[in-house]
Amino acid sequence: MRLDQLHPDVSSFETTVAGEKEQAGYWVALDETYFYPESGGQPADRGTLNGQQVLDVQQDGGIVWHKLEKALSGKVKGEIDRTTRVDHAAQHTAQHVISAILQDEFSIPTVSFRTGSAESTLDIDCPHWTEELEVRLMRRLREVIRENLPVTTRDYPEEEALALPLRKAPQVTGTIRVVQIGELDYSACGGSHLKSTAALGLVLLTGVEKVRGNVRLSYVAGERAYTLLDRERSALVAASRLLSSKKEEVPDAILALKQEVATLEGQVDILREQRVEQDVSRLMNEESVIQLHHANEDVAYSERLAKRLADAGKIALVWNEAALKLFVAGDSQLHLGKWAKANLSAFDGRGGGNERMAQAVFPSKEQGWSCASTWREELVK
Numbered sequence: 254m255r256l257d258q259l260h261p262d263v264s265s266f267e268t269t270v271a272g273e274k275e276q277a278g279y280w281v282a283l284d285e286t287y288f289y290p291e292s293g294g295q296p297a298d299r300g301t302l303n304g305q306q307v308l309d310v311q312q313d314g315g316i317v318w319h320k321l322e323k324a325l326s327g328k329v330k331g332e333i334d335r336t337t338r339v340d341h342a343a344q345h346t347a348q349h350v351i352s353a354i355l356q357d358e359f360s361i362p363t364v365s366f367r368t369g370s371a372e373s374t375l376d377i378d379c380p381h382w383t384e385e386l387e388v389r390l391m392r393r394l395r396e397v398i399r400e401n402l403p404v405t406t407r408d409y410p411e412e413e414a415l416a417l418p419l420r421k422a423p424q425v426t427g428t429i430r431v432v433q434i435g436e437l438d439y440s441a442c443g444g445s446h447l448k449s450t451a452a453l454g455l456v457l458l459t460g461v462e463k464v465r466g467n468v469r470l471s472y473v474a475g476e477r478a479y480t481l482l483d484r485e486r487s488a489l490v491a492a493s494r495l496l497s498s499k500k501e502e503v504p505d506a507i508l509a510l511k512q513e514v515a516t517l518e519g520q521v522d523i524l525r526e527q528r529v530e531q532d533v534s535r536l537m538n539e540e541s542v543i544q545l546h547h548a549n550e551d552v553a554y555s556e557r558l559a560k561r562l563a564d565a566g567k568i569a570l571v572w573n574e575a576a577l578k579l580f581v582a583g584d585s586q587l588h589l590g591k592w593a594k595a596n597l598s599a600f601d602g603r604g605g606g607n608e609r610m611a612q613a614v615f616p617s618k619e620q621g622w623s624c625a626s627t628w629r630e631e632l633v634k
């Protein structure tokens with residue numbers, strides 16, 4: 254039995270280095286360790302050995318290895334980071350509770366789970382996840398937290414363990430470590446856990462997605478959930494201030510704003526079109542190749558004007574300085590797209606297009622305008 258499992262409350266200990274190895278980094282084994290090695294979807298403990306950060310902890314054939322930056326020997330003082338331990342235990346205990354509720358109340362089995370550094374995930378065998386299921390799961394979850402069910406761990410001889418209502422068949426034989434949460438859950442498990450369901454405090458579902466035929470639920474528990482809640486609440490408060498609306502009315506205010514934007518965009522399209530037509534008639538008396546400089550115009554206007562001038566029989570070079578973009582359009586002997594592409598490198602431009610319309614972007618105002626002027630001379634010929 255590992256010491257981290259026998260004495261989960263020990264976070265400071267003294268021991269000596271028992272072995273070392275090089276394997277994608279430097280690792281030490283200790284005479285005794287209370288560090289939790291990564292296993293069963295739960296990440297390893299963090300902490301220090303003689304002040305050095307423990308980067309990873311892995312178990313290999315009964316030996317627990319600690320990954321370090323630098324070599325270590327002799328007497329060692331180990332310190333386990335309690336905040337990380339409790340955080341991992343919270344995510345993992347929440348997984349037991351969610352899996353038990355899903356199994357008992359909805360007959361939905363858990364396929365796999367993973368404790369992540371931001372979110373944890375639970376893959377469940379469920380063809381259709383619904384909002385109603387989510388509401389019922391969360392309601393029951395809150396009840397279980399309020400009920401303050403004790404989380405206890407005991408070793409059982411295999412026969413006795415198998416007589417318990419275990420949620421899943423154990424993967425080990427011999428002595429089996431069983432984690433019990435009130436009467437809600439009996440699981441053969443080697444992970445680290447909180448002492449009661451009340452210690453979870455808060456569990457939030459953060460996402461639902463389909464993954465390889467299963468449903469993947471993402472969630473956060475404990476301090477992570479409170480931190481997330483604070484962050485999301487701050488965002489909501491900021492949004493409600495910006496929109497001058499009550500917090501619960503933020504979605505309606507955004508919807509109204511989006512509708513207003515759509516209406517205005519429609520009006521802008523109409524005005525742009527009118528302006529383009531006026532420009533086209535004004536420019537009809539100009540030479541057949543027209544070079545225009547737009548200093549602060551909307552890029553859609555420049556593009557549209559180039560196209561409409563081409564439709565009216567001109568060859569147009571419209572330079573939009575704000576976007577550093579040049580539009581060339583018209584009927585000429587050339588395939589404009591190919592021609593533009595072949596003649597851009599001298600001006601550090603990038604672009605291309607089709608037979609009668611090309612566009613290019615440039616790193617500077619000077620290069621773009623100089624390109625437009627050079628091309629104009631070429632196209633006049």
Ligand SMILES: [Zn+2]
Nearest residue numbers: 432442443444
């Ligand atoms: Zn567990």
